[in-house]
Amino acid sequence: MHIDARPFAYEFDLATTALVLIDMQRDFIEPGGFGESLGNDVSLLEAIVPATQRVLQAWRGAGGLVVHTREAHRPDLSDCPPAKRNRGAPTLRIGDAGPMGRILVAGEPGNQIIEALAPVAGEIVIDKPGKGAFYATGLHELLQQRRITHLLFGGVTTEVCVQTSLREANDRGYDGLLLEDCTESYFPAFKAATLEMVRAQGGIVGWTAPSSALLSALRGQEG
Numbered sequence: 396m397h398i399d400a401r402p403f404a405y406e407f408d409l410a411t412t413a414l415v416l417i418d419m420q421r422d423f424i425e426p427g428g429f430g431e432s433l434g435n436d437v438s439l440l441e442a443i444v445p446a447t448q449r450v451l452q453a454w455r456g457a458g459g460l461v462v463h464t465r466e467a468h469r470p471d472l473s474d475c476p477p478a479k480r481n482r483g484a485p486t487l488r489i490g491d492a493g494p495m496g497r498i499l500v501a502g503e504p505g506n507q508i509i510e511a512l513a514p515v516a517g518e519i520v521i522d523k524p525g526k527g528a529f530y531a532t533g534l535h536e537l538l539q540q541r542r543i544t545h546l547l548f549g550g551v552t553t554e555v556c557v558q559t560s561l562r563e564a565n566d567r568g569y570d571g572l573l574l575e576d577c578t579e580s581y582f583p584a585f586k587a588a589t590l591e592m593v594r595a596q597g598g599i600v601g602w603t604a605p606s607s608a609l610l611s612a613l614r615g616q617e618g
């Protein structure tokens with residue numbers, strides 16, 4: 396299969412490709428969570444939910460592997476470095492009690508993936524203590540066991556957890572593509588810059604493409 400992508404066509408096989416949705420959690424997308432505690436207008440992020448839902452449904456329909464990540468810390472915060480917890484002047488720090496439970500803590504209501512994109516049985520769910528999906532998780536090993544070589548990324552936020560994960564994937568030898576309308580930032584200019592820098596220099600970090608290009612490829616596969 397191939398996707399009309401930038402800087403050039405992205406070739407992939409369904410059997411060796413995973414869809415990776417980064418941190419589509421209430422903590423980032425809904426008011427009262429981590430994202431808002433940092434001073435962000437979280438309403439910007441929900442715009443990508445319909446396109447991401449279409450991609451998720453199509454990818455599931457094609458039988459592709461799905462990976463969801465959550466930025467999540469243990470309740471005792473033993474995996475949250477003080478440097479991360481103490482950075483800046485948020486209204487609520489990681490581990491503090493907020494309207495959706497403790498901020499960025501595993502198992503709390505705010506830490507769950509939004510209902511529209513909730514994982515289903517058989518999909519991989521990775522709790523990660525850092526911004527990247529590979530740091531201090533077993534993701535690379537899980538993907539290697541399944542012979543995955545290509546990763547299609549969506550999620551939030553573009554220049555923080557998504558870009559970090561894409562770069563980590565690139566350094567581990569994966570071909571990564573960022574779905575342009577399935578990722579969003581609290582800063583539109585940062586999203587635009589990320590898309591540009593990923594595909595610059597002949598795809599120095601990877602590819603970008605609109606989700607419609609992936610959906611076309613999957614429709615072609617159905618014949």
Ligand code: TIU
Binds near residue numbers: 423433551553
């Ligand atoms: N603050 C921000 O833009 N993002 C994060 O802290 N984590 C993710 O991107 N998931």
